[in-house]
Amino acid sequence: MVSAAQRTLAWISLGVASVLVCIFPLAASSRPPENPHAHFTAPETCPRCHVNSRGEADPGRYSAGISAFCLECHRKENLGRTHPVDIRPADRHANRSLKVEIPGDFPLDEDGRMTCLTCHTAHGLFLSSEKTFPSQRPEGPTSGGGSYYKTFYLRRSSPVRGFATLCEACHEKL
Ligand code: HEC
Numbered sequence: 001m002v003s004a005a006q007r008t009l010a011w012i013s014l015g016v017a018s019v020l021v022c023i024f025p026l027a028a029s030s031r032p033p034e035n036p037h038a039h040f041t042a043p044e045t046c047p048r049c050h051v052n053s054r055g056e057a058d059p060g061r062y063s064a065g066i067s068a069f070c071l072e073c074h075r076k077e078n079l080g081r082t083h084p085v086d087i088r089p090a091d092r093h094a095n096r097s098l099k100v101e102i103p104g105d106f107p108l109d110e111d112g113r114m115t116c117l118t119c120h121t122a123h124g125l126f127l128s129s130e131k132t133f134p135s136q137r138p139e140g141p142t143s144g145g146g147s148y149y150k151t152f153y154l155r156r157s158s159p160v161r162g163f164a165t166l167c168e169a170c171h172e173k174l
C-alpha cells in the first residue's frame with residue numbers, strides 16, 4: 001500500500017523536478033560561459049608566462065616556456081590555424097611577406113621568439129558582443145537579449161575581415 005505521506009512526497013519530488021527542468025535550460029542559455037582561462041589570474045600561475053624580477057611578475061618580460069604551458073592543455077592537432085612558434089622575427093628568413101616592424105603589442109619572449117601569446121592575449125576577453133569573423137555564430141542568447149561571440153583571445157580580428165587583420169600586423173597581404 002502507498003501511504004498518503006508517500007504520495008504527497010511523490011508529488012513534491014515531481015514538482016521539484018519540473019521546476020528544475022524549467023529553470024536549468026534557461027539558466028544554461030542565459031548565462032554566458034565562464035572564461036576557461038580564469039586560472040591565469042592565480043598568483044602561482046604568473047611565472048608560467050612572466051619573468052620574475054625582484055620577486056614579482058614583470059609585466060613586460062615573457063618567459064620562454066609559454067607555448068609548452070599552453071600545450072599542457074591544448075593538443076597541437078586542435079589549434080585550428082597552425083603557425084610556427086619559437087621563431088625569431090628578427091632573423092627574417094626567406095619569407096618576403098614579413099614586415100620589418102612587429103607591432104609592440106605582439107609580445108615576444110625573452111629570446112625575441114614568437115609564442116602562442118604573440119597572437120593570443122593572456123588577460124584578454126573570452127567573449128565579445130562583436131564577431132571575430134564574418135560567418136561566426138553566437139554562443140547563445142543572454143538574459144539581456146544580446147549575443148556573445150568567442151574572441152579566441154586574438155589580438156586583432158574584424159567582424160568584416162576576420163583574421164586577416166591579425167596576419168597583416170606582421171605580413172604584407174598573404
Ligand atoms: C598565460 C600567460 C600569462 C599569465 C599566466 C599571466 N600573464 Fe600577465 N601578461 C601576459 C601577457 C602576454 C601580457 C600582455 C597583455 C595580454 O596578453 O593580455 C600580460 C600583461 C600583464 C600586465 C600588464 C597589464 C595588462 O593587462 O596588459 C600585468 C600587470 C600582468 N600581466 C600581471 C600578471 C600577474 C600578476 C599574473 C599572475 C596573477 C599574470 N600576469 C599572469 C601573460 C600572462
Ligand code: HEC
Binds near residue numbers: 074116117120152153
Ligand atoms: C589549464 C588548462 C589550459 C591552459 C594551460 C591553457 N588553456 Fe586555453 N583553454 C582551456 C580550455 C578548457 C578552453 C575552453 C575551450 C576548449 O576546451 O578548447 C580554452 C580555450 C582557449 C582558446 C579559445 C578556444 C575557444 O574555443 O574559444 C584559445 C585560443 C586558447 N585556449 C589558447 C591558449 C593559449 C595560447 C594558452 C597558453 C598561454 C592556453 N590556452 C593555455 C584550457 C587551457
Ligand code: HEC
Binds near residue numbers: 083118
Ligand atoms: C600567428 C598567430 C597565431 C599563433 C602564433 C598561434 N595562434 Fe592559435 N589561433 C590563431 C588564429 C587566427 C585562430 C582562430 C582561427 C582558427 O581557429 O583557425 C587560432 C585559434 C586557436 C585555438 C582555437 C581553435 C579552435 O578552432 O577552437 C586554440 C586552442 C589556439 N589557437 C591555441 C594556440 C596555441 C596553444 C598556440 C601556440 C602553440 C597558438 N594558438 C599559436 C592564431 C595564432
Ligand code: HEC
Binds near residue numbers: 081083084094167
Ligand atoms: C607577430 C607577427 C606575426 C603574425 C601576427 C603572423 N605571422 Fe606569419 N610569420 C611570422 C614570422 C616571423 C614568420 C617566419 C618568417 C620567416 O622566418 O621567414 C611567419 C611565417 C608565416 C608563414 C610561412 C610558414 C612556414 O611554415 O614557414 C605563413 C604561411 C604565415 N606566417 C601565415 C600567417 C597567417 C595566416 C597569419 C595570421 C593568422 C600570420 N602568419 C600571422 C610572423 C607573424
